[in-house]
Amino acid sequence: MFYQDLSKLSGQEGKGWVNAKHMNKSSQTENNENTDFKVPLFQYWYLNQAYSKEMHLIESKYGVNIESDVFVLIKSNSHQSIKDDNLSKAREDFQVLVQKIATNLDCISIPHSHLESDIVKETMKHIQTDKARMILSMSAEDCKLLAPQQQASMVARRLGVGRKEDRSESDFSKTARHLIMDEKDPQLSSELSMSQIHWDLIRITHEKEIEDIINNFGVVFQSSEPSPGTVKVTVQPRRENFEDLKIHALRALTHLYQKVAMATVTCTMRSPAPESIVQTKEIIHSGHPFVGIEEKNGSYRLVGLPVHLGPAVTEVEKILSHPVFHDKEKQMTGYYESEESKAIKMDDGEEETCPICMDHFKTKEKLICGHGFCRECVWRSVESMGPICPVCKKVFGKVEGNQPDGTMNTYVSVSKLQGFPDCNTIVIDYSIPNGIQTEKHPNPGKRYYGTKRQAYLPDNEEGRHVLRLLKRAFDQKLIFTVGTSRTTGRDDSVTWNDIHHKTSRYGGPQRYGYPDPDYLKRVKEELKAKGIE
Structure with a gap:
């Protein structure tokens, strides 16, 4: 040809x-x-x-x-x-x-x-x-x-x-970006509106992802408050000749916002006294930076991800020495009642209801964590979320993801990782070829773009333990998923699935490399959240 x-x-x-x-x-x-x-x-x-x-x-x-x-x-x-x-x-x-x-x-x-x-x-x-x-x-x-x-x-x-x-360093970036820019997406403008709470959560809990978008697409985010509690985030290119990149940056930010918004839960205070509101604000502001408190139409509520909101709710009720939040919403945060709080719990006279459908139990099923649901409700939850308790997020079965078929190979290199001078390096090679999306993916029948990734672990006892956990996660199709690439903004791409890997030997956490003393501990926690421990 x-x-x-x-x-x-x-x-x-x-x-x-x-x-x-x-x-x-x-x-x-x-x-x-x-x-x-x-x-x-x-x-x-x-x-x-x-x-x-x-x-x-x-x-x-x-x-x-x-x-x-x-x-x-x-x-x-x-x-x-x-x-x-x-x-x-x-x-x-x-x-x-x-x-x-x-x-x-x-x-x-x-x-x-x-x-x-x-x-x-x-x-x-x-x-x-x-x-x-x-x-x-x-x-x-x-x-x-x-x-x-x-x-x-x-x-x-x-x-x-x-x-x-x-x-030349004068060129705007050494990181990934599209070679040929797409035509402007008519469904995307150069701005995104969201609540102030969601914007704060994105910036605090996903700081690295925001930094990636800024660096990879050469943009800056500017926020304004058109109305109380609402934020308008605009995307501006750092240079005129990269105007088209802001569309990709906005698409990546939209994907991140949707991810945070879907994971966010709230816990409303029930008829709080003014002094309780003041104390709650002090507790949240002083010890829970990942949790927000907002007021709407005279009602106060805490907002955050379940992993952060549950401990905040527990501490507030422990310090105030009485139930402060609605029970049904507390259950959705993964809140655990202490014996002390159980003893002082007020008798609301409420009948036992399913936390999913909020109705009376129909053929109650109790999970190993102790939470109960309607049998049909928990079955539907398993179909959508996998075998994870909707309340406390404890895994009660084998979780399987939607990772496309591929290979995971390892070998040991004699080179050293920064922070681990006394051991060799485990090198992990992942390879996911191009393919067609299935019903488990965002766009069934559409082509997805594969990837090749290399990651590094120290060849010591803890590193080998993490490697065994990663191998189990790969076999359960949990390492990768199909979605929007955080580095290129391209849709229908094989991307990491929230189990962080060190893809560089050097540069520290900001470059996804070593040294990073807490990395092995963090990745084990991420794997545990998916039932791998």
Whole structure:
């Protein structure tokens, strides 16, 4: 196919000759400083790629440079008649086209060792689209990418190849971004509205994800308060020539907001006395930074993720020495009553109800954690959430995720991780190929983009224990999922599934690397939340 495209470009279909360089005799001096002759374009391209060593040998042997140029001949099509001035107009249009791309074209060399990298795979996918305007050729020596300077420079920076000036720090980012920007999504503007509580939770509990979006897409987030309790978040590019990136940044922020909003629970105070409200605010502000308190129509409630809200509710009621919040909402936070709070609990006279349907029990089922539900309700919960108690989140069965099929391989490297100078390094290689989404994924029947990831653990007792846990999680399809990539903003991509990995040997937590003294402890807690312990 590539050969055919070059043949068509040359104006021939396989064996014709193109005016590769016009025989300009006036350019040749008597001592023959320049020697020009015609070579078919597709043949020269082949020589330049497949016989580059032989060409270099000729250059070094005789002290010359072999350079190429093209003489383009525009002539009338014999199959149809044309106007007299059409040839000159065609030449002018062609010259405009050449001038348009000539100053914005670059070529970089890609070693074969980089062909399996994510950026090369992404580049090859984009080459197949009309918008890409890129050519990738492969030879025994290396690969050549011919592309607009912006795309070529970005690929060079990501791979650490190409000319030094192509990897200038003045370019806005060394991190991931799309090679070819999508057209603006008509469903997305440049702003997102949400409650003040949700925006605070996103910034506090997902600080790293927000930082990733800002760095990866070269944007800044600006917030304003159009009305009390409501925040409007706008996305602004840091540079004018990256205007389209704000659409991807907003898409990633929207995905993060939806994730937080769906996980957030509330716990309403029931008929609180003014002094109880003051004390509750003091307790929350002083000891629970991940929990918010808001007032709406005279009603006060705590807002946060269950893992943070449960302990906050427990502490408030313990300090105030009486029940403060509605029982049904407390159960949804994973709240555990102490013996003291049970003793002082007021008798509301409420009948026992299912925490899911909030109705009388119908064929009550009690889980191993002690919480009870209607049999039909808990079955529906298992179908949507897996075998996890909806109240306390304790796993009562084997959780299986929607991770696509792939492989997990490990080996031990003699190199050391920062913070672990006395042991070797466990290297984990994950490989998830491209595939088609199933009914378990966001868009069944649609193609998803696979990934290759490498992670690192210390080769000590605790590191090997974490490796065994990660292997179980991988076998239960929990390591990856299909969604929106946090690094590129691309939908239908295989992404991490909230079990954090160290993908760099260096750089500390901010670079997903070592040293990070608490990492092994944290990842074990993340695995435990999914029933892996």
